[in-house]
Amino acid sequence: MSVWEYANPRRFMAVSARLLPWVAGAAALLCAAGLTWGLFFTPEDFRMGHSVKIIYIHVPSAFVAINAWFMMLVASLIWLVRRHHVSALAARAAAPIGLVMTLVALLTGAIWGKPMWGTYWAWDPRLTAFLILGLFYLGYIALWSAIEAQDAAADLTSILCLVGTVFAVLSRYAAQFWNQGLHQGASLSLDAEENISDVFWQPLVLSIAGFTLLFLALVLLRTRTEIRRRRLHSLSLKARLA
């Protein structure tokens, strides 16, 4: 049996129904563990004090916001190449989650920025790039909701997603070029000489894993909703045609 069989909506519904409680449970567990550990059992940063603890929401949400777009890109490509309806609907389902995560990252960043930088907002390249990412999400969602014919909407949004990815990445570098920022470097990366210290990053990794699972659970849930909505669309179309 190939993995593509899960792209059949019926099969996807059956499998996702069994999978969803486990993914959601694991997400809740990891989020709770990561956040509790991070918020209550880590020392205060000697420069940032208590405010550092918002990192356990800020970084995971930013991580999910970016990767949600890449998930949409992959799903769009699968739709364009292999014409699996579930893939297109999963891309559609992920967009609002990505948008919310972008907003959460911007909002927590603003809350963190006030005590640290003395301002809620700065035209820092990272902040700017996130704002632009939010605009791309908005355009994508708007195009989906504007087109009545569902397959055409899936095609057009997939094309937009491909072109948008290129320009979102370009915007990221344009923003970096345009203004050198205040934002600190990456909190976690595999090749950096110096990451944040262990006491901070262990719970951070846990929360990132939790947020990723949360994203997965939400995508599953929302894809199920989209499949049902699509079924409803088909039924009403059928009723109108008959």
Add this chain to the structure above:
Amino acid sequence: MSALLLRDLRLAVRAGGGFGLGLVFFLILATLVPLAVGPRPDLLAPVAPGILWLGALLACLLSLDRIFALDAEDGSLDLLATAPLPLAGVATTKALAHWVTTGLPLALAAGPLSLLLFLPPGALPWLLLALLLGTPALSWLGTFGAALTVGLRRGSLLLSLLVLPLYIPTLVFGAEVVRRGAAGLPVATPLALLAAITLGCVALLPFATAAALRVNLR
């Protein structure tokens, strides 16, 4: 392709073609900004590159929904799709016609308008060069957006929403060239990046545009 280009240019300059509306919009914008911000040269000069680029960008946006909507209305688009011309060629020609009727005049008009905004004279050549290099990207991206929304009845607002985020890199690098030019800094890097974006758009976007048109014609 030259026949299509000539037809589009001819349609643009004949009555009701809308040629020049973008230019007038650009002029009005350049007039309104000093009225809103204040007449002082020390206020206007630093923002002049940005205002001129933004004005050109918005003026470009105004005429985007005409690129395919008129042809879709009178059936020409169906016929063009069945013609021996590849659809990507149609997209390229349409974008080129849009640039010749909108982007090019805007770039040329930016020179005189820069006087109204007290752009430092040293930046003027860079403004012209940046607009000439950057506006094709705006036309090609706009044609792509127009192809995405051609099937929609009220597509023009959505078109702006889709196209404006795509314009960001062009705007950033284009305005940066002029700002650096005004400050007497080297402009080679943003200029090269601007040219790269335009060339990439011209080379690749027509295929995406053609794909979107095919979907909308079904």
Add this chain to the structure above:
Amino acid sequence: MPERPDGFKGIPWYADDPLPHPDALRIKDGMDRVVSELTCCRGEAIVLEGVSFALRGGRALVLRGPNGAGKTTLLRTLAGLTPPVSGAMPDPEGAAYAGHADGLKAQLTVAENLAFWAAIFGTGPAEVEGAIRGFDLAPLRERRAAELSAGQKRRAGLARLLVTGRDLWLLDEPTVSLDRTAVNRFACVMRGHLDAGGAAILATHIDLGIEADELDVAAFAAKREATLRDPFAEAVE
């Protein structure tokens, strides 16, 4: 009329016309166009299933059926505008489509409009002149399309078929808003096209006085349970 080696039989709608260059007309005599088991969709719905027919060069096929039966859908599919869901059909590269919209630009004159389409389809001034004579457009050639009546516009739109130089015409209600003289004129042009080895598929309700095969599109109407082509047509859970 002199015999020509390429088998082109002349232009009956304008008897004393100098013959246009045969290469430009590109009409292949006696070619069979086979459509088999074609399934067509309109938007998201499957409208026609299992459409099968063959059309020989020199023949016309009239599509019959009530409004909404799928005549336009079939024609758009054959024109290559809507991809078929399944089935085989001739290459749309050989087809010229004329739908409800005429594809005329209001600000251009009739001659300019036709010359534009001639350039797009790779034909030349000879075809434009032939089309103008064929549809009696000479008095209107310098008029802008905006200044034409609906029937005159229609004639100019149909004249475009001649400048495409393609041998299969796909016509969707070609006689709408034409008066009786213009309909006769159109029938003459059509006969000339067929005599020259071309073929035509047309959806029309009036009798053009042309010997033609008929196809009842309603016979291929998609079954009720198979009206959707996505996996959501059946229960998902």
